[in-house]
Amino acid sequence: MSDIKYHEGMKNILEAASNLYQSNLDLKNFAKWPDDLVNSNLPPRMIPAAKLVENFPLSGTTETNPLIEAIKANVNLMHWKRTYTEEEVGHDLYNRYGYCELFGPEGHFKSTQLRGFIGYWGNGLDYDWHSHEAEEIYLNLGGNAIFRTKEEDILLNPNETKMHHSWQSHSMITHKEAILTFIIWRGKGMFGLPKMD
Ligand code: ZN
Numbered sequence: 001m002s003d004i005k006y007h008e009g010m011k012n013i014l015e016a017a018s019n020l021y022q023s024n025l026d027l028k029n030f031a032k033w034p035d036d037l038v039n040s041n042l043p044p045r046m047i048p049a050a051k052l053v054e055n056f057p058l059s060g061t062t063e064t065n066p067l068i069e070a071i072k073a074n075v076n077l078m079h080w081k082r083t084y085t086e087e088e089v090g091h092d093l094y095n096r097y098g099y100c101e102l103f104g105p106e107g108h109f110k111s112t113q114l115r116g117f118i119g120y121w122g123n124g125l126d127y128d129w130h131s132h133e134a135e136e137i138y139l140n141l142g143g144n145a146i147f148r149t150k151e152e153d154i155l156l157n158p159n160e161t162k163m164h165h166s167w168q169s170h171s172m173i174t175h176k177e178a179i180l181t182f183i184i185w186r187g188k189g190m191f192g193l194p195k196m197d
Contacts (some may be wrong), residue, residue: 007039009074009110011052016070017102017116017182020139023075026161027129030137031186034103041107045079049098053120056180060142060158066194068142071118078118079108083193089128096122106193120178121145127172129197133189135186136164143177169197 014037016097021027054075058065071078078100088095097120101107104115115134121127122142138147147154147162148171156162157159157180167190172179 006041006044006077009077010039010078013070013074013102013118015196016067019180020063020067021090021177024139024159024161026163027137027139027184030163031184034113036113037103037109038111040168041124041127042079042110042111044077045081046076047080047098048095049120049122050078050080050154051171052096052122052178053098053180056120056142056178058142060140060180062137063159064141066118070179071141071180085153088196093125093127094123096125096178097127101181104185115190117181117185118184119181119183121172121179123176125174127174129171129186131164131197132194133166133167133183133192134185135166135187137184138162138164139182139184141182143174143179143193145177145179146173146175151189168169179180 021033054072059070060068080098080100099117099119102116102118103109104110139161140158140194142158144157147156
């Protein structure tokens with residue numbers, strides 16, 4: 001892999017994410033797009049779910065499909081991680097989920113203003129109750145899932161958003177379809193990580 005290919009690929013993902021942000025009022029109202037982004041040359045890092053992301057269907061909308069395409073085309077350049085251990089979430093979820101920090105304190109593009117993740121969960125998974133200090137907004141890129149809080153369960157379709165307050169418990173269930181998401185964190189706790197409740 002050449003440096004040029006890496007820079008081009010990651011720039012394409014960031015641009016697609018930025019275009020999507022510009023088209024979405026919920027995201028724009030949630031936070032200002034960071035203006036301190038610097039490429040941190042994070043090395044590619046593969047996990048089992050990366051292969052599934054590569055084969056993810058273009059199941060979004062005209063707004064979200066360009067970002068899905070950019071991710072699929074550059075899966076192998078991305079630094080994929082898992083927050084939890086296999087003991088915490090079980091073998092199946094552990095091997096069919098993952099995320100990549102696109103921008104943020106530890107992201108491909110360093111920012112101390114805002115944190116943006118690409119998150120994937122395979123079909124038929126139960127991502128149990130968890131919480132974190134940072135405020136969060138999910139944008140569903142493609143597929144779908146039931147997003148649960150103690151107040152409500154909602155089916156989130158592509159290009160729809162769901163917000164979580166600081167330390168608000170939430171969980172997620174996928175059925176027939178997998179889900180690919182763009183997640184933004186803001187405010188206090190932005191440098192932290194989620195914990196299972
Ligand atoms: Zn969350």
